[in-house]
Amino acid sequence: MSALPPRLVDLLRASRARRGPLLADSATSAFRLLNGAADGVPDVTADLFGDVVVVSLYRDLTDAEEVTLLDAAVAAWTPRSVYLKRRPREARVLANVAKDALAPESAARGEPVEDFVAKENGLSFHIHPGQGLSVGLYLDMRDTRAWLQAQASGLTVLNLFAYTCAFGVAATAGGAKRVLNMDASRRVLEWGEENARLNGQAVDRYDYVAGDVFDWLGRLAKKGESFDVVVADPPSFSTTKTTRFSAARDYARLAEAAAKVVAPRGRLVACCNLAGLPSRRFEAMVLEGVTRAGRNGKTVGSLGPSGLDFPTPPGEEPALKVHVVQLR
Incomplete structure (x- = not known):
């Protein structure tokens, strides 16, 4: 199992900077902020919906690694909230794990956000960040x-x-x-x-x-x-x-x-x-x-x-x- 990369906060800041054109687009507030290995952090993605970040894990992290990752996300991106989704690769695993362990309803960092609106190409969509593994928009x-x-x-x-x-x-x-x-x-x-x-x-x-x-x-x-x-x-x-x-x-x-x-x-x-x-x-x-x-x-x-x-x-x-x- 690979460890989280060093200088994680710097990697996350660089990932955000590469999305500059999207950050500057007033018609779109929902996009991927971190895309795994391509952005230097294998098995981890992060989606931005306005000022809420949804982090997804595609391998099992230790509790200490999760804390490190979430703290780095807050330091690098200063979001209002961070929600965490744990996504085992095998579908059969999903059936045997409590839903709240995979997709906690409460925010992992920041304030709770039950429902809000994100924009994509000028269109608006309801997002529910704590409602299961899928929050409303792919x-x-x-x-x-x-x-x-x-x-x-x-x-x-x-x-x-x-x-x-x-x-x-x-x-x-x-x-x-x-x-x-x-x-x-x-x-x-x-x-x-x-x-x-x-x-x-x-x-x-x-x-x-x-x-x-x-x-x-x-x-x-x-x-x-x-x-x-x-x-x-x-x-x-x-x-x-x-x-x-x-x-x-x-x-x-x-x-x-x-x-x-x-x-x-x-x-x-x-x-x-x-x-x-x-x-x-x-x-x-x-x-x-x-x-x-x-x-x-x-x-x-x-x-x-x-x-x-x-x-x-x-x-x-x-x-x-x-x-x-x-x-x-």
């Missing part, structure tokens, strides 16, 4: 959401695995004709409705559908419904009452189901955040699924996290891969 998707907002005018958009509906908010802000948000959890969809209202967007409950995505894709296909853009951003691993999904094993199946509801000349935005899955292999899985659906498709663009706040070590690919496939 920051590596910022550039992809900006792309969708720029493309969405007059289009119909299906947002699969919508979580708090940030893609839906971006598409609506870009002038989409209709956005259908779909997720297994009603609770996060209600959070998404709050985000829409926060941005002055009308909310129709029929456009926030809770249920198994595969089940609903089958229903939509049977009805002959189609969308100009389908965004598929699943978790790497998930389980519902009827479906188990692993991106490494099942993405072609997801692409097949999604392709059946993409309109002619429409686009499938296929996203995967599984580290270790090469981008070319992921693209091949997506195109395999499209072919299985009886559609012809070609990749017309690749997106991903901003290199400004999600740098990667030399020779490595970003964990997040996004391929835009146009279907005929």
